[in-house]
Amino acid sequence: ILSNNHVLANSNDAQIGDMILQPGSADGGTYPADMFAALYDFVPINFNQDAPTCSITKSIAKLGNAAARAIGSAHRLDAFQVSTMPNYVDAALACPLDPQDLDDEIIGVGKVIGMMVNPKLGEKVCKSGRTTGYTNGEITLLDLTVSVNYGGGKVATFMDQIGTTNMSAPGDSGSLGVMFIDQAPYAFGLLFAGSDKITIYNPIKAVADALNITF
Structure with missing residues (x-):
């Protein structure tokens, strides 16, 4: 089962073997009644670090936000240190507890070849x-x-x-x-x-x- 890290692996916080629910908890799924699969693998996400300590960077963000407020914009600037490790995918795999629960056709699309x-x-x-x-x-x-x-x-x-x-x-x-x-x-x-x-x-x-x- 292919999905995202943030869907199956809770944005790096899950462990291999953790149970996956279907339907998910947001849709009323409960543990253990709706156990469907187990987390098999995921690509870790490299998150950006905390806010920078550079006073110039913080001042630029502060001035930008003041200008945004002045013109009535709802958008705001946020300064952070970019991770030195880039990300290319937010991806993870789960293994079904019963393969017969799966259908390899996507609704409205069919079987991807x-x-x-x-x-x-x-x-x-x-x-x-x-x-x-x-x-x-x-x-x-x-x-x-x-x-x-x-x-x-x-x-x-x-x-x-x-x-x-x-x-x-x-x-x-x-x-x-x-x-x-x-x-x-x-x-x-x-x-x-x-x-x-x-x-x-x-x-x-x-x-x-x-x-x-x-x-």
């Missing part, structure tokens, strides 16, 4: 997720560098990501991004973040290489 490792700008894509179901989008950004707030003061910077038009909402993380080639579905990315304007995917080749999996 391979990977598209060189997606292009403007290509049409889709995904099927827990919150928004089946949605369509278009690739708008490649080689994207983005900082993602995981809550609890955890921020991580990711490089070489894929951006699409908004096609997701919270709870869709872990969905497989798919494009159709000659009417056959190929994976191009693993959805892990987004906003009301953009959805962000890890490139599927980076995910496959990091977890040593194939499609």
Whole structure:
């Protein structure tokens, strides 16, 4: 079972062998009645360090926030030290307790038969997720560098990501991004973040290489 670190491994806080619930606890799942799988592997996320001690950096952030307040903006600047170890994927694997509980077809998509490792700008894509179901989008950004707030003061910077038009909402993380080639579905990315304007995917080749999996 392929998903995100922050979905299956609790943003690095889980241990291999921890139980996975289906439905998840947010959807009413309970332990042990809804045990479905066990955490098998995950790629650790390198989180950015605490706020910098540099007085110049802190002053710039303070001035920027004062200007934002003055013009009525709801956005704020936050200074932090970027991790020296870049991230490329937010990915994890779980092993089902009973393989018969799984279906290798994605609702609305079908069975993915391979990977598209060189997606292009403007290509049409889709995904099927827990919150928004089946949605369509278009690739708008490649080689994207983005900082993602995981809550609890955890921020991580990711490089070489894929951006699409908004096609997701919270709870869709872990969905497989798919494009159709000659009417056959190929994976191009693993959805892990987004906003009301953009959805962000890890490139599927980076995910496959990091977890040593194939499609």
